[in-house]
Amino acid sequence: MVPPATSYSRKFTTKEGLTIYVKQAKHVSYGATRPLANVTYAPVHYTGNAHDSAAGNANYFATSNTRQAGAQFFIDPNGIVFRSIQINQTAYAVGGFFTKKNGAGRYYKRCMNSNSVSIELCSYTMGYPTDAQMKSLALLLQYLKRKCPNLKTVLRHWDANGKDCPDPMVGAKNQKWKKLKKDMKARGVKGLKYA
Secondary structure, rough: OOOHHOOEEEEEOOEEEEOEOOOOOOOOHHEEEEEHOOOOOOEEOOOOOOOOHHHHHHHHHHHHHOOOOOOOOOEOOOOOEEOOOOEEEEEEOOOOOOOOHOOOOOOOOOOHHHOOOOOEEEOOOOOOOOOOHHHHHHHHHHHHHHHHOOOOOEEHHHHHHOOOOHHHHOOOOOOHHHHHHHHHHHOOOOOOOEE
8 A cells, every 4th residue: 555645745765675755744753863873762652542553643743743743654554654753853752751560661861852763653552563564664664774773662651651651562571572673583683682
């Protein structure tokens, strides 16, 4: 499935074979630029919506968002990937503090907006993400590892500051998160560790 040409400003295909559609967010969604060598974390989030798309989220952040919130990438159930914020720009994605109870927030003050690239899973509120989402996530992580030489750790928003995000995967012994880690390794993602 290909998004309509009117939903993005351009697209490109990575060396890994992933097509990324681009629709830049409004400036309120992100802050300063930083060297790609500063990126050491890739937090995984979820949009919390049952029927949304990568294109729809990118459009919202490009046209309607009015608060300091955003993410670099959105992946929908069909595996479509939109880049909303450039990877050398600091997205407002993991700021604030929620809790350190039950193992949450272990990376608080280590994984920050300034050293991370955030990835949102769309239309995912229960169960496990689709195979197409996981395929695109694996290709995206490989692309980010190539572009950001010091990227080392994939984690949940929950690990970064204790927010219940992605909600189906929170918890110290969450089986879905364990499955995602195995899934990424099985799909050829190398050189990364997982919280």
